[in-house]
Amino acid sequence: MGIKATPRSTPAAARSRTPRSIHASGHRTGLFADCPDLIGTPFSYAREEEIYGEGEEAEFVYRVVEGAVRSHKVLSDGRRQITGFHLAGSLFGFEQGEVHWHTAEALSDTRVLIFQRRPIERAATRSAEVACQLWSMATANLRDAQDLTLLLGRRSAQERLAAFLIEVDGRFGRTGTFALPMTRRDIADYLGLTIETVSRTFSQLEEEGALRRAGGRQITLHRARLRHVVET
Amino acid sequence: MGIKATPRSTPAAARSRTPRSIHASGHRTGLFADCPDLIGTPFSYAREEEIYGEGEEAEFVYRVVEGAVRSHKVLSDGRRQITGFHLAGSLFGFEQGEVHWHTAEALSDTRVLIFQRRPIERAATRSAEVACQLWSMATANLRDAQDLTLLLGRRSAQERLAAFLIEVDGRFGRTGTFALPMTRRDIADYLGLTIETVSRTFSQLEEEGALRRAGGRQITLHRARLRHVVET
DNA sequence: CGTCCAATTGAGCCACGTCAACCGCTGTGG
DNA sequence: CCACAGCGGTTGACGTGGCTCAATTGGACG
Structure with missing residues (x-):
């Protein structure tokens, strides 16, 4: 359950890379599209590699460029519930608060853009527009989660x-x-x-x-x- | 399933009432606490009375003052999934978009404060602080929904x-x-x-x-x- | 061609659903 | 004050959808 492959490199390494601008395609929400100052750092994960773990400090957020990611929670006895799949274009890891409350892993070899969470949150406290986009994103995720709830319950x-x-x-x-x-x-x-x-x-x-x-x-x-x- | 009691009065009637200021107690988030211009209109619902239905235009949002409310979705064959209970102090009905995607009903005789959604959304587009509070609220609901997901799935x-x-x-x-x-x-x-x-x-x-x-x-x-x- | 692992299939079991009877409280009418 | 109807809750008997355990197949890769 959740086999960990050897990481190609670490997020810390990613942070020290020179950011390159690329345009994200197929995004579900327009967030970041109109924030040219928020440039993501390209990064890659191997199949089955952990991107972040539950309880870790939430320093980055991610947008899938290519590949796919799953978010899940596990119980102590190993039972696992996947709460969502993130395909190309979708943003994940934005779980307000200091720590991630899920684990995220790459389904296949996956390329992402990494953004630092702090600057985005700071931008949100200054710009109503950014904050509204975050709100809108959270709301979309909420709707998905509640649809899943109906699916699982009934x-x-x-x-x-x-x-x-x-x-x-x-x-x-x-x-x-x-x-x-x-x-x-x-x-x-x-x-x-x-x-x-x-x-x-x-x-x-x-x-x-x-x-x-x-x-x-x-x-x-x-x-x-x-x-x-x-x-x- | 979802027996409808006779409404004591309608939301439309509530809208025409003179708003009275009261302070909400026991709220989970501070939203509206620091927005003195957003005054809710007191309103009551009888036990089992529908507050709003799925698909209805989302004109109001609500804060429970006393009593309790359930939000749910139903399948065409009557299977029902309750997605949340709202006790005194909690805010509900804030489901971004033009329509409610749940039905809300009073569990018992319940007093609420009603707020118009429009002015709040307008405030959010102007004030980053308000928008951040809405974001924070949506995020808290998201966490609850995902906890429920784990509960139901595993x-x-x-x-x-x-x-x-x-x-x-x-x-x-x-x-x-x-x-x-x-x-x-x-x-x-x-x-x-x-x-x-x-x-x-x-x-x-x-x-x-x-x-x-x-x-x-x-x-x-x-x-x-x-x-x-x-x-x- | 052999290894490995995902996927499929089968057999039997069990947690939870279904159907039905019954209990106990509350409110109502005689 | 009692009779009774209605409703929420409990309990029992039994059925079944999905789980467990186990064997087999099939596709990808060396």
């Missing part, structure tokens, strides 16, 4: 997986065909299931013609039928 | 109920003795269980000496044992 395995696949499809541009960036274990820990149940549910959905699998990760959705599974 | 019935009772005790001042303001159905719909399972779990916890019941709602906790059930 939906069956089929409904959970179907809703999840529709969500991922949406993030990949609603093409209906994509490669899942996460393992069955990640999906299980996001949906509050076991890998076996996830696997069986994939099989059921495939039997019902709601999707087709190719090589485990590659998926083609039959969106109408999937949406029918989710209803509401 | 914990057993006993752990859920124990964690819930500790949480409620905390909100009532950590006395260890209190009357639950909500029914078993509400608890079940918050914890993603059925009323029968909640009831049986109460019985188990009582057998194990982790709490004592008196008349259904009145509870005395054995905090050490309850905490032991939750661990982590």
